[in-house]
Amino acid sequence: AQTVTQSQPEMSVQEAETVTLSCTYDTSENNYYLFWYKQPPSRQMILVIRQEAYKQQNATENRFSVNFQKAAKSFSLKISDSQLGDTAMYFCAFMDTGRRALTFGSGTRLQVQP
Amino acid sequence: EAGVTQSPTHLIKTRGQQATLRCSPISGHTSVYWYQQALGLGLQFLLWYDEGEERNRGNFPPRFSGRQFPNYSSELNVNALELEDSALYLCASSWDRTGYTFGSGTRLTVV
Numbered sequence: 001a002q003t004v005t006q007s008q009p010e011m012s013v014q015e016a017e018t019v020t021l022s023c024t025y026d027t028s029e030n031n032y033y034l035f036w037y038k039q040p041p042s043r044q045m046i047l048v049i050r051q052e053a054y055k056q057q058n059a060t061e062n063r064f065s066v067n068f069q070k071a072a073k074s075f076s077l078k079i080s081d082s083q084l085g086d087t088a089m090y091f092c093a094f095m096d097t098g099r100r101a102l103t104f105g106s107g108t109r110l111q112v113q114p
Numbered sequence: 115e116a117g118v119t120q121s122p123t124h125l126i127k128t129r130g131q132q133a134t135l136r137c138s139p140i141s142g143h144t145s146v147y148w149y150q151q152a153l154g155l156g157l158q159f160l161l162w163y164d165e166g167e168e169r170n171r172g173n174f175p176p177r178f179s180g181r182q183f184p185n186y187s188s189e190l191n192v193n194a195l196e197l198e199d200s201a202l203y204l205c206a207s208s209w210d211r212t213g214y215t216f217g218s219g220t221r222l223t224v225v
Contacts, residue, residue: 033211033212033213035213037216042218043218043219044216044218045206045214045216045220046203046215046216047214047215050212050213052212085215088182091157095116095211097211099147099162099170100147100162100169100170100171101147101159101162101170102147102149102157102159102214103159104157104158105156106156107156113138
């Protein structure tokens, strides 16, 4: 079974600064996807970024980028130029491509301070 | 393009009753997924439906069941409700394995 660990329950960052959220996972699978989702108070889970395990290049989406270390099973999220709208719960998730089930970490609550 | 829609937004039921939650996927998405987000337990995978068939099931008792209709919408049924079933139930849809789009959820409260 896969496990996903987010070791930072809460983080705070000043507006316009950079913050990195940590995530580690454990799996015996070779083909999988990794995701970061954001859940603001509105409750809807919003996809922030995805990474395919077979791709060595780290994924980027505007201000969001990941540091994917496959051998270390680490998948951290970097948010640059933090904005107030980035305040949310962030979940790291693993997907086994065969079972299509997402395994989520426990989440990191990010507060962006003005 | 309309997103994933879930109804109702809130639902209050008495212990022992049945609850029915509904989900309409994004147009063109054939797969629907259900997740439970309970306080202290995080997000847990419940069910995956694709093309009308149940494809995968999480570690939940049989009183959690559902179905997918020919138009790809889906229902989640929870029978013999227990207090610990109180949670946010999230539905998601996709057309492939590269990621889901989630709805805003149904908040189920069992009293």
